[in-house]
Amino acid sequence: KQEVTQIPAALSVPEGENLVLNCSFTDSAIYNLQWFRQDPGKGLTSLLLIQSSQREQTSGRLNASLDKSSGRSTLYIAASQPGDSATYLCAVGGYGGSQGNLIFGKGTKLSVKP
């Protein structure tokens, strides 16, 4: 059974800091991994997607890496801003040959203080 774990559950940092969010999964048989942002009471915004054959993806101040063999992914946020405050979720797709099922972690709640 695939399980996704995100550490830490919550993180508070001062504005301007670089930070790393961690995601681990128990089974490396995945098709892709997606990082999402969720603001309170809202839907999910896709940040980055890494396919299983890729090692990393970058978008602006965000960089996501994937080490499939060790079952780990990290989301690096450079020069954090108060507007980055949100819950960050990672999800793995394609486990067990599924075409549709994303399996999510519980998220990391990030607070960036001005």
Add this chain to the structure above:
Amino acid sequence: DTGVSQDPRHKITKRGQNVTFRCDPISEHNRLYWYRQTLGQGPEFLTYFQNEAQLEKSRLLSDRFSAERPKGSFSTLEIQRTEQGDSAMYLCASSSRQTVSREQYFGPGTRLTVT
């Protein structure tokens, strides 16, 4: 693209009533997904459609839940005889079969409260 839309955004109902939610995917996206999210948890997969065919269903989708996508465009999720445990955010997502990545794009969700 106008994004994934969901209606209603909020629904309050009494226990035992039936409710129906609607999801409109991004146009030309032939894959559509439903998830449920409770407070403090990540979303959990419910079901998946490719065009009008329902290809995957989670065991979370009890007999009281039914989903349809009759013409391969919008989808509906119906919950019969609602229970307090059904209170959650119901999220819809879509993706295109044309892209290898299968990236899923989510709507704003429908918040259900069962009293």
